[in-house]
Amino acid sequence: MATSSAKPTPLLKDELDIVIPTIRNLDFLEMWRPFFEKYHLIIVQDGDPSKTIRVPNGFDYELYNRNDINRILGPKASCISFKDSACRCFGYLVSKKKYIFTIDDDCFVAKDPSGKDINALEQHIKNLLTPSTPHFFNTLYDPYREGADFVRGYPFSLREGAPTAVSHGLWLNIPDYDAPTQLVKPLERNTRYVDAVMTVPKGTLFPMCGMNLAFDRELIGPAMYFGLMGDGQPIGRYDDMWAGWCMKVICDHLGLGVKTGLPYIWHSKASNPFVNLKKEYNGIFWQEKAIPFFQSVVLPKDCTTVQKCYLALADQVKTKLGEVDPYFLKLADAMVTWIEAWDEVNSPGGKPAAKTPNGSSK
Amino acid sequence: MSLEIKDDEIDIVIGAVSSDMTSFLNEWRPIFSRFHLIIVKDPDLKEELKIPEGFNLDVYTKSDIDRVVGSSTSILFSGYSCRYFGYLVSLKKYIISVDNDCLPARDNKGFLVDAVAQHITNLTTPATPFFFNTLYDPFSEGADFVRGYPFSLRSGVKCALSCGLWLNLADHDAPTQALKTRQRNSRYVDAVITVPARALAPISGINIAFDREVVGPALVPALRLAGEGKFRWETMEDIWSGMCVKVVCDHLGLGVKSGLPYVWRTDRGDAISSLKKEWEGVKLMEEVVPFFQSVRLPRTATTAEDCVVEVAKAVKEQLGSTDPVFARAAGAMLDWVKLWKSVGSSSSPPGV
Numbered sequence: 045m046a047t048s049s050a051k052p053t054p055l056l057k058d059e060l061d062i063v064i065p066t067i068r069n070l071d072f073l074e075m076w077r078p079f080f081e082k083y084h085l086i087i088v089q090d091g092d093p094s095k096t097i098r099v100p101n102g103f104d105y106e107l108y109n110r111n112d113i114n115r116i117l118g119p120k121a122s123c124i125s126f127k128d129s130a131c132r133c134f135g136y137l138v139s140k141k142k143y144i145f146t147i148d149d150d151c152f153v154a155k156d157p158s159g160k161d162i163n164a165l166e167q168h169i170k171n172l173l174t175p176s177t178p179h180f181f182n183t184l185y186d187p188y189r190e191g192a193d194f195v196r197g198y199p200f201s202l203r204e205g206a207p208t209a210v211s212h213g214l215w216l217n218i219p220d221y222d223a224p225t226q227l228v229k230p231l232e233r234n235t236r237y238v239d240a241v242m243t244v245p246k247g248t249l250f251p252m253c254g255m256n257l258a259f260d261r262e263l264i265g266p267a268m269y270f271g272l273m274g275d276g277q278p279i280g281r282y283d284d285m286w287a288g289w290c291m292k293v294i295c296d297h298l299g300l301g302v303k304t305g306l307p308y309i310w311h312s313k314a315s316n317p318f319v320n321l322k323k324e325y326n327g328i329f330w331q332e333k334a335i336p337f338f339q340s341v342v343l344p345k346d347c348t349t350v351q352k353c354y355l356a357l358a359d360q361v362k363t364k365l366g367e368v369d370p371y372f373l374k375l376a377d378a379m380v381t382w383i384e385a386w387d388e389v390n391s392p393g394g395k396p397a398a399k400t401p402n403g404s405s406k
Numbered sequence: 407m408s409l410e411i412k413d414d415e416i417d418i419v420i421g422a423v424s425s426d427m428t429s430f431l432n433e434w435r436p437i438f439s440r441f442h443l444i445i446v447k448d449p450d451l452k453e454e455l456k457i458p459e460g461f462n463l464d465v466y467t468k469s470d471i472d473r474v475v476g477s478s479t480s481i482l483f484s485g486y487s488c489r490y491f492g493y494l495v496s497l498k499k500y501i502i503s504v505d506n507d508c509l510p511a512r513d514n515k516g517f518l519v520d521a522v523a524q525h526i527t528n529l530t531t532p533a534t535p536f537f538f539n540t541l542y543d544p545f546s547e548g549a550d551f552v553r554g555y556p557f558s559l560r561s562g563v564k565c566a567l568s569c570g571l572w573l574n575l576a577d578h579d580a581p582t583q584a585l586k587t588r589q590r591n592s593r594y595v596d597a598v599i600t601v602p603a604r605a606l607a608p609i610s611g612i613n614i615a616f617d618r619e620v621v622g623p624a625l626v627p628a629l630r631l632a633g634e635g636k637f638r639w640e641t642m643e644d645i646w647s648g649m650c651v652k653v654v655c656d657h658l659g660l661g662v663k664s665g666l667p668y669v670w671r672t673d674r675g676d677a678i679s680s681l682k683k684e685w686e687g688v689k690l691m692e693e694v695v696p697f698f699q700s701v702r703l704p705r706t707a708t709t710a711e712d713c714v715v716e717v718a719k720a721v722k723e724q725l726g727s728t729d730p731v732f733a734r735a736a737g738a739m740l741d742w743v744k745l746w747k748s749v750g751s752s753s754s755p756p757g758v
Contacts, residue, residue, distance in 0.1 A: 157514065180695060181607035183569065183664050184576060184591070191593055193586065196579040196638065197608025197645035199691045212540065219541060222553040229550065234541065236548055238597040245605035250538035251554025285554040304540050328557060335537070335556050 053166050054173070057082040060143040062165075063135030067091040067127075068149060073100050075152050079163050083145075086135040088113075091127060108134060116389070123381040128274025130283030132254065133382075136261060136268050137389055143172060144265070145258040150313035154216045157237050167307035168211045168258035171241055175205025176301020178246040186241040186303065205243075209264040209300040210291060213256035214238075215311040220253045222281075222328070223321035226314065241305040246296045249338055252288020256309045263300055266350045267291045269382040272375050279371065280323030285331070286375075289338045294353040297343045326369070333368045337361075351383050358383075411530060417498040417618075418522065419444045420506050421489030423636050425453035432458055433509045437520050444492040446471075448636075450484050466491060475745055482738055482745075485634055486611070486641050487627035490742075493618060494750055500529060501622075502615040505638070508669040511573045514594045524667035525568045525615035528598055532562025533661020535603040543598040543663070562600075566621040566660040567651055570613035571595070575671040577610045579688055580639035583677035598665040603656050606698055609648025612638065613669045616651075623710040623746045624654040628738040629694075631686050632731065639680035642687035642694075646735065649698040654713040657703040686731075693728055697721070711743050718743075 062083050064070065067090040073080065077100070085105035089097050093109035113134055114121045124134050129148065136144055145165055154162045174188035180202050187194045187203075194203055219234040244250050259268060267290050270283035295302055341360055347353040362376035418441050420427075427445065431438070435458075442462050447455055449468035457465065471483050471491050483491045489503055502525050511519045531545035537559050544551045544560075551560055575583075576591035583589070601607050616625065629646035638644075655662050701720050707713045718739035725732035 181601055181605050181664075183571065183607050183610070185595060191589065191591070193576075193578055193582050193589070195608050196577050196582075196610065197642065197648075197691055198579075199695045200688065201692055202695070214540065219550070220553050221550060222555075225550050225553075232548065232550065234548065236596055238542060238595055239593055240595040240597060242599075244538055245602050247604050248538050248602035250540055251552050253540070253552070253554075281553065288554070304538075324553075331554070331556050332558055335559075 053170050055082060056143060056169055059141055060145060060169070061086050061135070061139040061141040063088065063132055063139065063144055063146040064149060065090055065129040065132035065135070066097060066149045070097060070099050070149060072149050072152060073103060077102070079153070079165050083165070084141070086139055088132050088135045090129065090131045108138070117385050120381050120385040120388070123269070123272070123378040123385060125270065125273045125277070125283065126275045128277075128280055128283060129254070130270035130273040133268060133270040133287070136265055137386055139261060142260065142262050143169070143258065144261050146254060147309065148255045148311075151215070151255055151309040151311055154308045154310040156308075162307055162309070164213060164256060164307035164309050165258075168213060171211035171303045171306075172208050172258060172260055174208065176208045176243040176303055177202070177205045178243050178296070178301045179206070181243075181245055185305070186243070189241060206299050206301040207260070207263060208303055209260050209295050210252075210302040211258040212250075212252055212302065212304040213258075213307045213309060214305065215253075215255060216308045218311040218314045220255065220311070223317045223324050224328075226317035226320065230314075230317070237308060238305065241303050244292070244302045244304055249289055249292055249335065250304065252284050252291065254284030254287070255311065256307070257284075264291060264295060264350055266383055266386045267294045267354055269354075269379060272371075272378050277371070278369075279326045279330070281320060282324070282327040282331070285327070289334065290354065290357055293338055293341055293343070293357065294350060297347065297353055298350070326371075330368060334365060337364055351387065354383055355380060411500065411526060413440050414442070415499045416441050416522070416526070417444050417492070417496040417501050418442070419446065419489050419492035419496065419501050419503045421486055421492070421503070422447045422451065422455055422506055423486060423488070424506060425451055426456045427506060428456050428458050430506050430509065431461060435460070436518070437510060437522050441522065442498070444496055446483070446488040446492040448485055448488045466495065474749055482627045482741065485636060486638070487630070487643055489611075490625065490627040493622055493625060494745060496618060499617060499619050500526065500615065501618045502526075503611070504669055505612045505671070507672050507674045508572070508613060509672060511668040511670040513668075514596065519667050519669075521570060521613065521667035521669055525570065528568035528663045528666075529565050529615055529617055531565065533565035533600040533663055534559065534562045535600050535656070535661045538602055542665075543600070546598060563659055563661045564617070564620065565600075565663050566617045566655050567609070567662045568615040569609050569648070569662065569664045570615075570667045570669060571665065572612060572671040573668050575673055577612055577638065577671075580677045580681035580685065581688060583639065584681045587677065594668060595665065598663050601652065601662045601664050606649055606652055606695065607664065608645050609652060609662070609664075611644025611647065612671065613667070620660065621651055621654060621710050622750065623714055623743055624651045626650055626714060626739050626742050628735040628742065629690075629731065630734065630738070631690075633683055633686060635680070635683060637675040637680050639675065639677055640683060640687070642690060645691070646694065649694065650714065650717055650739075653698055653701055653703070653717065654710055657707065657713055658710070690729065690731065693725060693732075697725055711746065714739055714743050
């Protein structure tokens with residue numbers, strides 16, 4: 045049975061990188077300072093590389109702009125999106141750590157119902173360091189949380205759970221709605237603090253949001269490719285969705301778990317719904333094809349690593365979604381390029397990022 | 407968004423496993439008094455039921471059970487399973503059922519939780535089993551579907567079963583509660599979620615509501631442990647019944663919700679004594695879960711009755727030789743469907 049832990053959560057400061065995509069500035073880090081200062085940041089600067097992004101003092105970071113991405117990946121840089129926060133996955137690729145936490149630059153510290161500041165990073169770490177329960181749903185939610193446990197009827201043989209690969213956090217204030225919903229409900233704010241973490245069951249898909257997300261890079265990293273979005277692409281705001289569907293199918297295949305729920309962050313900025321609608325437009329139709337595809341995809345038994353799973357998936361995207369739109373042919377190719385880039389950068393003799401510490405890469 | 411339903415479409419069914427219903431009913435009075443109640447007395451209970459005045463209710467006892475179903479099948483209705491008799495004879499569309507050691511809970515703001523209203527809201531708003539919404543029930547106030555939720559799935563499906571939770575004494579099994587004797591559930595999770603299609607969960611019978619017309623026959627009083635007793639730690643009947651309902655709902659394209667409402671479950675009994683007496687249930691779950699995870703129903707099963715018959719067949723074939731309790735469960739499920747067909751559609755009032 046689950047044992048509740050009164051032990052403090054390990055900081056993991058040498059095992060976790062915080063990846064932040066930005067095109068504006070990083071002022072939001074000031075609010076996060078008490079929680080983030082001990083950690084290494086990987087800043088992925090989107091947009092104009094000649095612009096200087098100021099990082100608040102005292103943070104240990106490496107910063108990559110488009111020039112760096114091109115230099116490090118060469119022709120393979122084509123798989124990294126431009127003018128879209130999807131570029132953040134470059135940060136996952138170059139990280140040397142076991143865990144990644146990624147957060148958007150318009151996400152701030154939220155308060156729990158007692159008024160206390162929420163240390164989102166600590167909660168993500170708790171989520172990742174405790175097992176998931178994908179094979180059987182526990183009606184009292186995460187049984188490994190303090191004060192909780194498995195309910196009557198939960199088989200003991202399943203109580204060890206599965207390793208947790210992904211921790212998906214939520215957002216108070218501006219909820220992560222799509223453009224049509226934003227247009228219909230421009231004033232709706234998420235004020236409901238749901239004090240739960242739960243495992244998304246095996247075989248169930250969900251919309252993964254990249255605003256407040258953590259994962260075990262060693263377990264699932266290569267599956268966290270955020271696709272081809274933004275400049276020159278017919279779609280935007282589906283980067284995290286795409287990564288989430290690929291990731292979940294692979295986690296289900298490999299017996300890994302995905303948690304969703306706490307922690308909350310405070311999402312401050314509502315993006316322009318008309319701009320969003322243009323970006324999402326194709327996605328809204330394409331997802332009607334993509335979802336049945338992911339719901340029915342079967343990965344071959346000999347796919348025993350994330351990379352093998354991902355390449356098998358890319359192949360199926362090409363054959364089955366290619367007829368929906370040529371975009372999916374490009375995307376499937378980019379998925380392959382991503383794995384090649386991942387293996388190249390992360391192999392023992394792989395090209396290092398060649399950066400100076402406490403500063404941006406040069 | 408929710409369907410309009412009238413009070414007279416609802417029956418509240420309470421299985422009386424202990425005789426003194428006074429404080430239970432008085433605590434629930436503000437919430438229950440508008441509705442018709444069906445109280446079914448455990449046929450094994452010797453004492454007279456003590457019921458306070460002022461409720462619109464019918465009480466069924468052993469003699470009624472014997473008269474309606476015949477004494478050879480009345481074994482199905484003893485102990486906690488007495489409530490199923492209430493489900494059988496009800497004439498209403500919706501049933502809400504709570505154990506008689508549960509009282510109204512208070513939410514995080516201190517307000518009394520109207521469990522009936524919440525269950526009805528759950529049943530009359532769609533469920534979303536085909537894709538998980540990370541903001542939980544999109545039909546609740548202040549929530550919606552998140553970005554990336556396919557539009558074609560946003561109308562959802564009918565919710566057939568609503569499973570509530572418990573503050574104070576949560577529904578843990580005896581080993582867990584025995585190990586953590588002082589643990590009490592104080593976490594009020596303000597969410598309703600749809601249990602995804604093909605995901606199974608232990609669906610406790612302590613605090614549930616369902617659409618009787620659609621899934622009534624699928625709540626089966628079938629799995630009776632050899633040492634079944636009068637504490638929930640000593641039963642698995644509801645867990646079996648719940649898995650059966652979930653499989654049926656998945657097959658028929660119906661939804662099951664879990665979460666709110668909470669009830670306050672009073673401390674009763676001793677987990678360690680229950681554990682010493684009865685641990686068979688815990689062992690059986692190791693067989694039960696893989697069975698339900700693998701059972702497949704044919705396309706020809708289009709009603710809850712059809713589905714239960716198919717599940718019963720599969721139980722007999724696959725589990726019948728593992729343990730006699732399963733063979734008996736399969737038989738009980740078939741008896742139940744027969745009963746439902748003969749009694750369920752036309753109910754009789756309790757004898758004098």
